[in-house]
Amino acid sequence: MAIQNPPQGQIPVIDISGTRPDVETAEELVKAASTYGFVYIKNEGKDIPVKVIDDIFDVSKKFFSSPTEEKAQCKITESNRGWSGMHTETLDAKNQRVGDFKEAMNLGEFIDGKAQQPLTPSLIEHEKDLANFHKYCHDMMLKILTLFSIGLKIDEEAGGSSWIPARHQGGSSGCTLRLLHYPSIPADSDYQPSVDIRAGAHSDYGSITLLFQRPGQPGLEIIPPETRTSERDFGPTAAWTPVPVCPPGTENDPSPPILVNIGDLLSHWTNNLMKSTVHRVVFPKEGKHGGEDRYSIAYFGHPVGSTVLEPIPSEMVRALGTSKGTGVEAMTADEHLMSRLKATYLGMYRDDEQKDEKVAAA
Ligand SMILES: O=C(O)CCC(=O)C(=O)O
Numbered sequence: 001m002a003i004q005n006p007p008q009g010q011i012p013v014i015d016i017s018g019t020r021p022d023v024e025t026a027e028e029l030v031k032a033a034s035t036y037g038f039v040y041i042k043n044e045g046k047d048i049p050v051k052v053i054d055d056i057f058d059v060s061k062k063f064f065s066s067p068t069e070e071k072a073q074c075k076i077t078e079s080n081r082g083w084s085g086m087h088t089e090t091l092d093a094k095n096q097r098v099g100d101f102k103e104a105m106n107l108g109e110f111i112d113g114k115a116q117q118p119l120t121p122s123l124i125e126h127e128k129d130l131a132n133f134h135k136y137c138h139d140m141m142l143k144i145l146t147l148f149s150i151g152l153k154i155d156e157e158a159g160g161s162s163w164i165p166a167r168h169q170g171g172s173s174g175c176t177l178r179l180l181h182y183p184s185i186p187a188d189s190d191y192q193p194s195v196d197i198r199a200g201a202h203s204d205y206g207s208i209t210l211l212f213q214r215p216g217q218p219g220l221e222i223i224p225p226e227t228r229t230s231e232r233d234f235g236p237t238a239a240w241t242p243v244p245v246c247p248p249g250t251e252n253d254p255s256p257p258i259l260v261n262i263g264d265l266l267s268h269w270t271n272n273l274m275k276s277t278v279h280r281v282v283f284p285k286e287g288k289h290g291g292e293d294r295y296s297i298a299y300f301g302h303p304v305g306s307t308v309l310e311p312i313p314s315e316m317v318r319a320l321g322t323s324k325g326t327g328v329e330a331m332t333a334d335e336h337l338m339s340r341l342k343a344t345y346l347g348m349y350r351d352d353e354q355k356d357e358k359v360a361a362a
C-alpha cells in the first residue's frame with residue numbers, strides 16, 4: 001500500500017458518520033492505523049451527541065472532587081475495575097521516579113443499566129448515563145472495527161466486514177470506560193517538573209481505544225512509529241510529538257474530535273500492519289505546578305475474553321507473514337490483557353496477602 005506521509009505528527013481527521021461510501025472511509029482508516037496508529041474521528045455529534053459527552057465529563061468532575069474516603073470505597077481490584085489514586089499506576093516503570101500523576105476510575109460492563117462493581121453515591125446517581133455512554137462507545141468501536149474489516153478486505157467466506165466486530169460481541173470482555181483526572185500539583189508537593197509525568201510512556205493493550213479530551217487541556221504526545229529507533233526506547237530523548245486536542249480544521253466543531261488509537265492486541269492480530277503507537281501525557285510546559293487540571297475519558301475496546309487470537313483472515317495481513325511468531329496467537333484475549341496489566345500495577349497482582357495494602361497506600 002502506498003502511503004503518503006503528511007507532516008510529522010499530523011494525524012488525519014476522518015468523518016465516519018456516513019457522508020461518503022464506506023469503502024473510501026475504510027481505506028483511509030486502515031491507512032491512518034498503519035501509518036500513525038492514531039486517527040481523529042470528526043465529532044459533530046452525529047455518532048455520539050455532544051451533550052452526552054459533556055454530561056459525562058460533568059459526572060467525572062463531580063466524582064473526582066468527592067472525598068478520598070468515598071472514592072477509596074471502590075478502589076481498584078484485580079478485576080481492573082474501580083478507582084486508582086495518584087501514583088497507583090506506573091505506565092513506564094523503567095523511566096519513572098514515581099507513579100503517574102493522575103487518578104482514574106475504571107468502569108467495566110453494565111448489565112441492564114447496572115454496573116457490576118461498587119460505585120460511589122455520585123456515580124450511582126448517574127449510573128444510567130454511564131451505562132448509556134458505555135454503550136455509545138461500544139457501538140462506535142463496532143462501527144470502526146467494521147470499517148477496519150472492510151479496509152483490510154477480510155475474506156468474505158470467513159465473515160468479511162463482520163469478522164472483527166463479531167469477536168467483540170456476545171460475551172464478557174475487558175472493555176473498560178475510564179474516567180481520568182490529572183490534577184494540578186499542590187505547591188508543597190515534591191513534584192519535579194523535569195522528570196515527573198502525568199501518564200508514563202506506554203501503548204494500549206486491547207483492540208482500539210477511544211479518547212475524549214477537553215479544549216484547553218492538552219498534554220498527549222506520541223512517538224510517531226516511523227521515528228522509533230529501538231524497540232523500547234521511550235525515554236525523554238525519543239521523538240515525542242504533541243497531539244493537539246483540536247487539530248487544524250476542527251476548531252469550530254461543537255466538540256473536539258474523538259482520538260482513536262490501535263492497541264497491542266490489534267497490532268499483533270494484523271501482523272503489525274496496524275501500529276500500536278507509544279504515547280504519554282505530560283504536564284504543560286507553561287503554568288505553575290503542572291498547569292490546570294486535565295480531564296479525559298478513555299474507552300478501551302477488547303475482544304470477548306475467550307477469543308483465541310488467531311491471525312486475521314486477510315491477504316493484507318497474511319502478506320506480512322508470521323515467521324517470527326510472537327506467541328500471541330495461542331493466547332486468548334483475556335490472557336493477553338492480564339499479562340499486560342501485571343506489568344503496570346506494580347504490586348497489585350502479586351500473589352501475597354499484602355497486595356491490598358499496596359493499593360490502599362497509593
Ligand atoms: O488521558 C489521556 O490523554 C491518555 C490516557 C491514556 O493513554 C491511557 O489511559 O491509556
Ligand SMILES: [Fe+2]
Pocket residue numbers: 202203204279
Ligand atoms: Fe493510553
